[in-house]
Amino acid sequence: MNSMPWHKQAAALWKKDIRAEMRTRVATGSMGVFALSALLLIALSMLSVKGVEYRDALGRLKPAWDDAGKMALLWTLLCFAAFTGLAHPFVHEEESGTSLALRLYMSAEAVYAGKLLFNLTTLAAMMLVITPAYMLLTGMNTGRLILFFPIMIGGCFGLGSVATVVAALAAKAKSSGALFGAIGLPILVVFLILLMQAAHLCYAGNATPISIVKDVGGLVSFGVMIVALSAMLFHFIWDD
Amino acid sequence: MNKAVLIGLLAVSVAMGFTLWAFSSSMTPYVDIHQAEQMGERVQVRGKILHNTVRWSDRQHALIFMLQDKNNDQIEVVYHGAKPESFDTAPETAASGIVERGSSGTPIFVSDSMVVKCPSKYDDEKGLRHNIHAGTGAKV
Numbered sequence: 001m002n003s004m005p006w007h008k009q010a011a012a013l014w015k016k017d018i019r020a021e022m023r024t025r026v027a028t029g030s031m032g033v034f035a036l037s038a039l040l041l042i043a044l045s046m047l048s049v050k051g052v053e054y055r056d057a058l059g060r061l062k063p064a065w066d067d068a069g070k071m072a073l074l075w076t077l078l079c080f081a082a083f084t085g086l087a088h089p090f091v092h093e094e095e096s097g098t099s100l101a102l103r104l105y106m107s108a109e110a111v112y113a114g115k116l117l118f119n120l121t122t123l124a125a126m127m128l129v130i131t132p133a134y135m136l137l138t139g140m141n142t143g144r145l146i147l148f149f150p151i152m153i154g155g156c157f158g159l160g161s162v163a164t165v166v167a168a169l170a171a172k173a174k175s176s177g178a179l180f181g182a183i184g185l186p187i188l189v190v191f192l193i194l195l196m197q198a199a200h201l202c203y204a205g206n207a208t209p210i211s212i213v214k215d216v217g218g219l220v221s222f223g224v225m226i227v228a229l230s231a232m233l234f235h236f237i238w239d240d
Numbered sequence: 241m242n243k244a245v246l247i248g249l250l251a252v253s254v255a256m257g258f259t260l261w262a263f264s265s266s267m268t269p270y271v272d273i274h275q276a277e278q279m280g281e282r283v284q285v286r287g288k289i290l291h292n293t294v295r296w297s298d299r300q301h302a303l304i305f306m307l308q309d310k311n312n313d314q315i316e317v318v319y320h321g322a323k324p325e326s327f328d329t330a331p332e333t334a335a336s337g338i339v340e341r342g343s344s345g346t347p348i349f350v351s352d353s354m355v356v357k358c359p360s361k362y363d364d365e366k367g368l369r370h371n372i373h374a375g376t377g378a379k380v
Contacts, residue, residue, distance in 0.1 A: 054301070193266050194259070211265070218262020225255035232248045 006110040013106065013114025017089055018121070026092070027122055031085035035130050038077050043137045070140040071199045074131065079159060079188065081126060086119045086163035087180045090171035108235035115168070116227065120160040127156055143202030150216055151198050158195065158223035162187050165230040168237050187226070194219045268336050273313040276339050277347050285309065285349060286334040289327075289356075303327075307335065307349065315339070317349045330356035 004012070021027055052064040093099040102111055131152065134140065142148040162184060170180040198215040201207045271283045287309035294305040303319040317335055324330070337351030 190263070194262055197262065197266055214262050214265060218259050221255040221258035221262070225252055225259055228248050228251040228255065232245065232252070 006107050006113065009106045009110035010113035010117060013102075013111060014117045014121070017114065017118040020092075021118075021122070027085035027088040028126070029085075030088075031081045031122070031126050034084045035077060035081040035126065038080070039130070039133060039137060042073065042077070042134070046138055065138075067141050067143060067203045068200050070134075070138050071202070072196055073138075074134050074140065075155065075192070075195060075199070077134070078123075078127060078130065078155075079192070081130070082123055082159050082163050083180065083184060085122065086160070087167040087170060089115050089118055090167045094171045103238065108238040109231060111238060112164070112168070112231055112234040116161065116164045116230075119164045119167075120157065123156050123160045123163075127152065141203075147198075147202045147212065147216065151195075151202065151219065154198070154216065154219040154223060155195050158191050158219060158226070161223050161226040161230065162191055165226065165234070165237075168230075168234065172237070172240075191222055194222050270334070272311055273307070273309045273315045273349075274311065276315070276349065280339065282336065282338050284334050284336045285315070287332065289330060289333050290314070291328070294328075307333070315347055315349045317351055319351045319354055321352055321354065324354060324356045326358040327354075327356055330358045332357040 046065075049065045053061045054064055093102060106114075135142075166180055166184040166187065169183055173179045194215070198219040201212055201215055268282055268284050270286060271279065273285060273287070276283045276285050285307065287307040290306040290308055294303070296302075297304050297318075300318060301320065303323055305317055305319075306314050307317045308314045317337075319335065319337075324333075327333075333354055333356045335349065335351040335355075336353040337349050339347050340350050342348050
């Protein structure tokens with residue numbers, strides 16, 4: 001076993017994964033192709049509802065596709081894109097047989113931290129490209145900026161943490177792609193409910209400070225809970 | 241116990257409590273009409289459908305009717321969505337939505353989800369329920 005402290009081992013694994021990704025571009029390629037084709041599809045389908053309004057129950061004119069709806073679609077896109085590419089770091093180690101070397105030279109905690117860091121970096125990079133492009137295409141507003149950024153960062157953290165632990169579980173199976181979705185969906189549903197609840201706050205005019213703390217805090221704490229649980233239990237997945 | 245495990249358990253407990261607290265607001269509680277008016281958030285209201293008040297509004301694209309709860313309070317429900325199949329014969333419904341104020345300040349329950357209760361569907365002409373298990377068709 002390596003005598004380096006775990007955080008240095010994790011940083012070394014993160015650098016190795018970044019270098020490997022820059023060389024092969026498997027994860028970013030699959031996520032990028034999915035996200036760009038989905039963006040194109042949304043842009044084309046947007047034409048039919050652009051500027052369309054409807055009257056609500058009280059006779060007020062409202063846009064057929066409001067900002068909260070656009071935000072929901074953005075996160076749907078990001079979730080599917082994330083699940084397309086974020087299993088790769090673990091699946092690649094298992095397929096190429098390098099997971100054995102990692103088990104010998106690194107602690108389970110360091111492997112988990114390194115892979116989580118890599119997935120968060122990839123997801124953040126994808127979000128930085130996709131979100132502005134989506135906002136340009138659909139005309140989505142950020143709403144309250146003071147809430148928009150914490151929600152996007154909290155969402156990225158939660159999605160990355162769920163995808164990492166599910167990828168570690170699924171990589172052990174032969175048909176890891178199908179298993180990745182099947183295991184990930186139940187955890188993802190809870191995450192998406194919390195995320196949508198928090199995202200609505202950006203556009204809600206009557207959000208109270210307590211509801212902001214509750215919903216944004218709930219979203220961030222979900223990510224913290226998954227990371228803490230994964231870090232504690234990861235060696236059961238990794239060492240078996 | 242290992243210090244790292246202790247910190248981990250503490251972080252999990254705090255985060256789980258916070259997550260459950262946040263998750264609880266995604267649930268829609270059952271309340272009466274008076275409480276629904278006071279709360280001003282998404283709730284479910286159960287009550288009798290006053291069938292003589294049911295109408296369709298072309299302008300609002302909504303089904304409008306009066307709902308009466310167990311305390312005999314009444315509220316106008318504006319329901320957006322497909323009309324449930326057995327709505328016309330259903331005695332009661334549970335509608336999910338939020339109370340908003342109309343232009344005259346009257347409370348309106350704006351709903352987008354509704355479940356109708358229709359026990360009469362399983363009764364015969366004499367009001368007896370059929371037990372249809374095991375294909376016996378025996379009445380209970």
